[in-house]
Amino acid sequence: MPKPAINPRKRPRQTRSAATFDLVLEAAARILERGGLAAFNTNAIAERAGISIGSLYQYFPTKEAILAELIRRKRNILLGHMQTAAQQGQSARLAPAIDALIDAGIAHQLSRPNLARSLEYAESLLPITTETETLKQQIVHAIASVLAAHGIADPALAARDLAALTRGMIDSAGLFGETDAASLRNRVRRAVFGYLGIPQGKRRQAV
Amino acid sequence: MPKPAINPRKRPRQTRSAATFDLVLEAAARILERGGLAAFNTNAIAERAGISIGSLYQYFPTKEAILAELIRRKRNILLGHMQTAAQQGQSARLAPAIDALIDAGIAHQLSRPNLARSLEYAESLLPITTETETLKQQIVHAIASVLAAHGIADPALAARDLAALTRGMIDSAGLFGETDAASLRNRVRRAVFGYLGIPQGKRRQAV
DNA sequence: GCAATTTATGAGTAAATACTCACATATGCT
DNA sequence: AGCATATGTGAGTATTTACTCATAAATTGC
The missing domain is CATH 1.10.357.10 (Tetracycline Repressor, domain 2)
Incomplete structure (x- = not known):
């Protein structure tokens, strides 16, 4: 049962962070594509996106938000x-x-x-x-x-x-x-x- | 990525164990029905079936087998x-x-x-x-x-x-x-x- | 009743996983 | 340059979860 938090945490303001935001989404998409929902977890997404887990949580409060x-x-x-x-x-x-x-x-x-x-x-x-x-x-x-x-x-x-x-x-x-x-x-x-x-x-x- | 073990561990021999086997399956079905794959875990299944987690694993080697x-x-x-x-x-x-x-x-x-x-x-x-x-x-x-x-x-x-x-x-x-x-x-x-x-x-x- | 076998138990373990936080670095502005 | 703000980091924590194992109880066949 997912939590209520479903919206992005904050919108990126600089271009560099917008890139990070998109990086997360594309990594998430690829993981879903290959392993389905079973493989969908935030650590894997951050790793595949090549960013730290902390950065991911700057923009998405929960994995459901992604x-x-x-x-x-x-x-x-x-x-x-x-x-x-x-x-x-x-x-x-x-x-x-x-x-x-x-x-x-x-x-x-x-x-x-x-x-x-x-x-x-x-x-x-x-x-x-x-x-x-x-x-x-x-x-x-x-x-x-x-x-x-x-x-x-x-x-x-x-x-x-x-x-x-x-x-x-x-x-x-x-x-x-x-x-x-x-x-x-x-x-x-x-x-x-x-x-x-x-x-x-x-x-x-x-x- | 699920493990290879996908078949039931052993078939029930006594009528009592056949009931347990079915209990697991029906509990699993109800959990899937209400909470989907996200809520599908062996502890929850055993609890809902009213049996111990050990009993569940007598018949199913992995949750994927269920x-x-x-x-x-x-x-x-x-x-x-x-x-x-x-x-x-x-x-x-x-x-x-x-x-x-x-x-x-x-x-x-x-x-x-x-x-x-x-x-x-x-x-x-x-x-x-x-x-x-x-x-x-x-x-x-x-x-x-x-x-x-x-x-x-x-x-x-x-x-x-x-x-x-x-x-x-x-x-x-x-x-x-x-x-x-x-x-x-x-x-x-x-x-x-x-x-x-x-x-x-x-x-x-x-x- | 008694041994052999089957079934049930649930505390416990190792691993996975969601998420935090104190701190570091980069960027924009004047 | 220097300050404020935005962004990035990753070790660390608390929780969840898959699964084991030693032991107990029930059932079967005699």
């Missing part, structure tokens, strides 16, 4: 991509808009699949902070807005389902070592369009 | 359900066969969603044992055999995708606190049939 910050950053990036995709898709036809959303999801999750998986699981363990929750809702909302604009019934539920289904497929592909985003995209497409009950943009038979 | 046994049992049950569903669906029409498989998945994952999620993640961290891997392959194979019997292209890949997509949707529903299996089933159905590019058994508009 996880939370990783989640926040990754989510923010995804949200940005999703929002631009959604905005462009608001007026266009539905199929290309969906494609853009799918591509954003694949790009987000397939580059470092183990990291994505660990963060995903870690989030389900962390106490819910308003900020992370808001980010999540915004992402779903971005998807839902596209669906709503094209008259899909219950867009909020559909958005949640589509995000989940897509995440599941990409995660599985990542575990299997797939790297061909195009093939994966096609398969996700079929499921998504099928769920929505709409004909696909370009017809394609089973891969 | 996880592995939980995974094995759960997988075995799922495999059983999947195989019967697959066998019945071999000769019947595709749609009802798929429905049976989906129902098995939902029953498996929606009753204790937090447990399922933790075990899923734990497995990605554990060293791969032949047995667990075989079970996984058998499950995918059961699905694939149904698909193959009905002429679906690349049944192995499709089976993997469908399992992943379904798992993702059920997991998300579980996190959200959904308990209505019927509604969920309908939505999963749409995605699955859409992926397969086949018309659905019963037409249903978006929920």
Whole structure:
């Protein structure tokens, strides 16, 4: 049961400390990537980052705060991509808009699949902070807005389902070592369009 | 990085010890359910099981062995359900066969969603044992055999995708606190049939 | 009842791990 | 240069945790 302290301790003011801050996050990400949550401890992170344990604790009060910050950053990036995709898709036809959303999801999750998986699981363990929750809702909302604009019934539920289904497929592909985003995209497409009950943009038979 | 010891230390011989064995597993499951992998430690498990730590280590050489046994049992049950569903669906029409498989998945994952999620993640961290891997392959194979019997292209890949997509949707529903299996089933159905590019058994508009 | 075997106990140990603090060094400002 | 502030250090501490072992109790077979 993690403690309440979840936010960074202090923001770096000099450029040198900003570098340290990032060093910690990147080291943490690499450890999660290789050893998962089981290998995730502050001593290991400091060592891998090449800094002292004291420096780490200057910026992060608990190890959960490191996880939370990783989640926040990754989510923010995804949200940005999703929002631009959604905005462009608001007026266009539905199929290309969906494609853009799918591509954003694949790009987000397939580059470092183990990291994505660990963060995903870690989030389900962390106490819910308003900020992370808001980010999540915004992402779903971005998807839902596209669906709503094209008259899909219950867009909020559909958005949640589509995000989940897509995440599941990409995660599985990542575990299997797939790297061909195009093939994966096609398969996700079929499921998504099928769920929505709409004909696909370009017809394609089973891969 | 877990140690190689992954199998139970010894099998219980008397009925009393079989009860202890099960007590450990159920306590472990409850801890995973409530606190996730972060709360999963042998002292806590023994305490919750109401037995001594020494007794726990009579049957499980490491805590990873407990996880592995939980995974094995759960997988075995799922495999059983999947195989019967697959066998019945071999000769019947595709749609009802798929429905049976989906129902098995939902029953498996929606009753204790937090447990399922933790075990899923734990497995990605554990060293791969032949047995667990075989079970996984058998499950995918059961699905694939149904698909193959009905002429679906690349049944192995499709089976993997469908399992992943379904798992993702059920997991998300579980996190959200959904308990209505019927509604969920309908939505999963749409995605699955859409992926397969086949018309659905019963037409249903978006929920 | 009695020995052999199985099962249960829990104090104890060694190691891992989260986190602190007194101090050192670097940087910015005037 | 000199002061204030920001940043970096790592030995050290308290706690958690995986796991052992000597011993006790229960069960089985006779």
